Amino acid sequence: MTSAIILLVAVLALSVFLALPLGHYMYRVVEGHRFWATRFLGPLEKRIYRLTGVPVDDEMGWKRYSLSLLLFNILGVLFMYFIFQAQGALPLNPQHLPGTSIGTAFNSAIAAITTTNWQDYGGETTLSYLSQMLPYTDLNFIGGASGIAIVLAIIRGVVRKNTHLLGNFWVDITRIILYVLIPMSIILALIFIQQGVIQTFGPYVQVHLIAPFQSGGKQITQQMIAMGPVASQASIAVLCNNGEGFFDASFAHPFENPTALTNFLYMIGMILIPIAIVFMFGHMAKAKGTAWALLIAMLVIFVPLALLRFLAVLSG
Numbered sequence: 001m002t003s004a005i006i007l008l009v010a011v012l013a014l015s016v017f018l019a020l021p022l023g024h025y026m027y028r029v030v031e032g033h034r035f036w037a038t039r040f041l042g043p044l045e046k047r048i049y050r051l052t053g054v055p056v057d058d059e060m061g062w063k064r065y066s067l068s069l070l071l072f073n074i075l076g077v078l079f080m081y082f083i084f085q086a087q088g089a090l091p092l093n094p095q096h097l098p099g100t101s102i103g104t105a106f107n108s109a110i111a112a113i114t115t116t117n118w119q120d121y122g123g124e125t126t127l128s129y130l131s132q133m134l135p136y137t138d139l140n141f142i143g144g145a146s147g148i149a150i151v152l153a154i155i156r157g158v159v160r161k162n163t164h165l166l167g168n169f170w171v172d173i174t175r176i177i178l179y180v181l182i183p184m185s186i187i188l189a190l191i192f193i194q195q196g197v198i199q200t201f202g203p204y205v206q207v208h209l210i211a212p213f214q215s216g217g218k219q220i221t222q223q224m225i226a227m228g229p230v231a232s233q234a235s236i237a238v239l240c241n242n243g244e245g246f247f248d249a250s251f252a253h254p255f256e257n258p259t260a261l262t263n264f265l266y267m268i269g270m271i272l273i274p275i276a277i278v279f280m281f282g283h284m285a286k287a288k289g290t291a292w293a294l295l296i297a298m299l300v301i302f303v304p305l306a307l308l309r310f311l312a313v314l315s316g
Helices: 002-030 036-052 062-089 102-113 129-159 169-195 231-239 260-284 288-314
Strands: 205-215 218-225
Touching: 002 036, 002 169, 002 260, 002 288, 036 169, 062 102, 062 129, 062 169, 102 129, 129 169, 129 231, 129 260, 169 231, 169 260, 231 260, 260 288
Parallel strands: none
Antiparallel strands: 205 218
16 A cells, blocks of 8 residues: 555656646647747648638637537547548558447547547457547547637636637647647657557567467467557547547557556656646636645545545455
8 A cells, every 4th residue: 555655646746747837838828928839830830720711819709619619529520430430441451340330430439529438349359540540549639629628718718807708719729739739649659659559550460379278179379469559549548538548458458558657657647737737727817826726626636536446456
């Protein structure tokens, strides 16, 4: 139990330590400040607005903001649904897996966009590399960014006194994905790859067993080892709290979580952005003390439940 408490303290302490600068960074991003990050990504951001026709200064009331949010998420759900259904005829499918059932396609799309993490299939036996990479990873970004955008609208509604405008959803979602989620997911994916999380387009590998065994009256001497571009999906999934895994065993699979460090980073990744949002609120509301009070209230709820969970697991 002592080691579990030390682990909990280490995860929380490092998460808060990293969330402090991240919260300030996110505040500058969503408020449109010009700083070092805009020097690198500002031209790309402007090009996105030109291509999509988004007027940066056109702020929205709650109805337009909500409708834009719903439209964006519905398009993401439809995109994932059709890719899942058509994956048998699409590229990056070395195992020649057929399209999924209608139920699986619809259920997976809704679960991904809402980050409710319901998965009714085994990833390595159901989805092609394209389905894992394109719609799933895409909806991880959309779902996570949409959640942050909703929080932004609420914060602005609380902070702004003399206006009903809550910002521009399309600008918010672009900045969150471009400046926050993409850089963080790339950094985390590179660390995962260095630690041994696989990232490959090669087909599944057939291996000979060191210790063959009997099953159904047959001698089993070979096993198929599932492969795939795992690190790129795992990084954004954990940052946006999407629990679906590339493999059926999810983060318990050695190709998805091979070392103690990757497991430690998964724990930090799941709570880093939520804590940073609290500090972002403190900057936006100019109430850093209130932000710390909110964080303490969150920890008062979280820590006892985490310790209870540790106790239950360790006691069997």
